[in-house]
Amino acid sequence: INMNIQGGQYLDQAGNRVRRWTWPNSVMSSGAHVPLSPIFISLNRHVGVRILGQDKIAVSFLAMGQQAKFNVGTKVQVSDIGRLPPPARLGKDELLLLAIRVRILWLFDRLRGCLNFPSNEQWDKIKPPAYLITQTLKVLQLCTTSDISDELRSSVRAIVNA
Numbered sequence: 171i172n173m174n175i176q177g178g179q180y181l182d183q184a185g186n187r188v189r190r191w192t193w194p195n196s197v198m199s200s201g202a203h204v205p206l207s208p209i210f211i212s213l214n215r216h217v218g219v220r221i222l223g224q225d226k227i228a229v230s231f232l233a234m235g236q237q238a239k240f241n242v243g244t245k246v247q248v249s250d251i252g253r254l255p256p257p258a259r260l261g262k263d264e265l266l267l268l269a270i271r272v273r274i275l276w277l278f279d280r281l282r283g284c285l286n287f288p289s290n291e292q293w294d295k296i297k298p299p300a301y302l303i304t305q306t307l308k309v310l311q312l313c314t315t316s317d318i319s320d321e322l323r324s325s326v327r328a329i330v331n332a
Contacts, residue, residue: 171211171219175246178221180209186301193224260316268312269329272305276330306330 171180177192191206209221220228227243260268279298287296313326 171209171221173227177204177206180211260312262318262322265309265312265316265318265322265326266329268309269326272302272309272330273332275302275305 172178175193177190179190180188182188189207189209191204194205206221206223209219211219213219216232218230218232220226220230221243222228223243225243225245226241228239228241230237230239276298279302283296309330310327313323
C-alpha cells in the first residue's frame with residue numbers, strides 16, 4: 171500500500187496495481203478522479219489493514235483471541251498544488267532494474283508459452299499479456315522523461331525490446 175496526500179494505490183505481491191484512488195477534496199495534477207472504495211487487507215493471520223478514508227485507516231493485530239486496533243489515518247488537504255513536492259526522479263540504477271525486471275517477465279511469459287504449447291510451431295505469434303505491454307510502455311516512457319544520458323536511454327530500450 172502506497173499513500174500520499176493526493177491518494178494511493180494498492181499493489182499485489184508481484185508489484186502489479188490492484189487498485190488506485192484519490193482522496194475526496196484533494197487537488198489533482200492530472201488524470202481522472204478515482205474515489206476510494208473501502209479496502210480490507212489481511213496481511214497474515216495476525217495483521218490486517220482497513221482503509222475507509224483518509225482519516226480512517228486502521229491497522230489491527232490479533233493474538234491469543236485479543237485484538238488491538240490502531241487508527242493511523244489523518245485528514246490532510248492540499249489547497250495549492252504548487253506547494254506539492256515534485257515527483258521523485260528515477261536514478262540510473264532504478265531505471266535499469268525496471269528494464270531488466272520487465273525483460274525477465276517477458277522471458278517467463280515465453281517460457282510459459284513453450285511449456286503450455288510445446289508442439290506449437292507458432293508460439294512466437296501468441297500475444298503477451300496486457301500487463302507486460304503496459305509495463306514495457308511505462309519503462310520506455312520513463313526513459314524519455316528522465317534526465318539520463320543517450321547511452322543509458324538506448325541501453326534501457328535495448329533491454330526491454332530484445
